[in-house]
Amino acid sequence: MRDAYVIGAGQTDFGAMPEESYRSLFETAYENAVDSVPDGFDGEAVDEAVVGNLGVGGRQLGLPGPAVTEHVGLHGVPCSRVENACAASGYAVRQAVQAVRSGMADVVVAGGVEVMSDMSSDVTKYWLGVSGETEWERLTGTTFAGVYAQMASAYLDRYDDATADHLSMAAVKNHANGAKNPHAHLGFECSMDQAVGAPIVADPLNLYHCCPTSDGASVALVASEDVVGEYTDDPVRIAGVGAASDRVGLFQRDDYTAVEASARAGEAAYEMAGVGPDELDFAEVHDCFAIAELLAYEDLGFCGRGEAPYLLEEGETDLDGDLPVNASGGLKSKGHPIGATGAGQVAEAFKQLTGQAGERQVEGAARGLTHNVGGSGGAAVVHVFEREREVAR
Template sequence: MRDAYLVGAGQTAFGSMPSESYRSLFATAFDRAIDSVPGGLDPRSIDEAVIGALGVGGRQLGLAGPAITEHLGLHGVPCSRIENACAASGYAVRQAVQAVQSGMADVVLAGGVEVMTDLSDDVTNYWLGVSGETEWERLTGTTFAGVYAQMASAYLDRYDATAEHLSMVAVKNHANGAKNPHAHLGFECSLEDATGAPTVAEPLTLYHCCPTSDGAAAVLVASEDVVEEYTADPVRIAGVGAASDRVGLFQRDTYTGIPASELAANRAYEAAGIEPDDLDVAEVHDCFSIAELLAYEDLGLCDRGEAHTLLEEGTTDPDGAIPVNTSGGLKSKGHPIGATGAGQLGECYHQLTGEAGDRQVEDAEIGLAHNVGGSGGAAVVHVLEREGAA
């Protein structure tokens, strides 16, 4: 199979933009992705498009992809829409990579979009809940925060981590997000802020939960046959892994890990020919602070039950051995469901090309993006490598 490369990435700000449409948001992300390509890219060279979206509020559930591509002027370009809850655009990029690797396309647009803040709280909670098991979770009143609170309770009960470690995740990611002009919650918070905030679902406080956000993100994937037309500093998509699992948390064998994440990561590492210790930077799915702790372990950054030690030792800080969520993560950057996965890949792309501004990790060569759907019903992991990296 041919190698696939990221040659451009762009996104909107993530935040509350209820006057924007999903079309206008994605158009902004698309324009910024095109503008980011070092050698320039004519939109007419795009062979295919893949768009991720949950469709919060019921907007354009049918033919959402073509509705976006026609707005972009990509007439005649085949387009698919991917729905895998919060992992929608991560899977959209995976499909773009497959199209390039197979030889069906040389240049593919992939990304995602969501508009979430123009709805009432009750309606928004309903749409967030559809990513859980319908009969025994959503319709019985279990919220998205409630599911992750169960995971947090089980984890804190089993291991030496405490609620303060959940707050340490929030403090780290807010500090990173304060340096990100695209972040929804672009401000710092203290350990006291996070720990003393109102409880959302015990043991999760408000600062342990990501915001409800609007936004869009897009990336451009090119084949090895044409990549030199677009950049002299290519970022290879070295490995992709994906997995699914039972949608309902209560159906799984463990509450203290996400098996789909572990399986997806192992597949991505094997495809890329690397180990977790080879990573220089990672964007992980931290919809709630507990999710970042689980990700450390699921991705092999530490042993089971040892995630809190990475925080204590500063391993995942911007100047640590493996900086995690330099963008601010979902916690600070925001979480427009359909856009999150592509946004994570965009951050990794900018880190590997040295264009991350005040968030730049020194000498970053290998990055990872980890995107989860729901509470773990789906997961996708991409490993990116700056061309020439060892």
């Protein structure tokens, strides 16, 4: 199969933007992606498009993909919509890679979009809830914060050295990074005292342990090895892709202290790329709640089970640590427009690997990982990216 490459990627700001529509947001992300292609890009080269979207608020539930791709001038290009909850556009990127590797397409637009801030909190809570198990979780009143609070409680109970302070440490780290990201929804630093003392949302999770609900869009341009030279002489290769599903309901799983879909997706991505977690220079992981970041450290092999708190204590995942995690600010600070999150992680990886991440640039970044989760672990997708010129040295 042919290799696939990211030749450009971009996103909008993430945040509350009531003046924007899903069409205008996608247009901005697409234009930013096109502008990032080193040697220029013509939309006439696009063979296919894939758009991730949950459909928060019920807007354009039918044909949202063609609605946005036609708006940006991709007339006649076949487009499909992927819905895998919060992992929607991560799976859209995976689908683009499959199209390129199979030979069915040479250039694919993969992205996502979501508008979430123009509704009441009750309506937003409902639309977030549809990504969980409906009958026994949502209809009995359990929220996503409640589900992840159960995971956090189980983790803190199982591992004696883990405390709620470690959740706050993850939040402080990500806010420090997000303050360096002009696209971030909550682009400000917070102190440990603020992160520890915030109001409880679902014990043990407090306000600083939870990501915001955001508007936004993101786009990645994926090209085959046959045409990548037309767009850049310093390509970012998609070296590995892995995906997995699991039971949608948390109560249906055997273990609340791991996300098995993440572990399986990570193993598949590492195997395809021919690398291990110790060969990564950075990672963007799905930290919808602070506990999710700690679990990702362990699920993806950054450390052993129960050892995530030590990575935080030692600064291993700080921007200047051995393995910076969520240099973008993560979902916690950068924001979480559901359908756009996964491709937004890819946009950050592209910036890091092409040296365009500004103040949050990871020094010497040559290989990185993105990790995107749907719901509380019903789906997960992992990509490994590498800058060919650098890893060949």
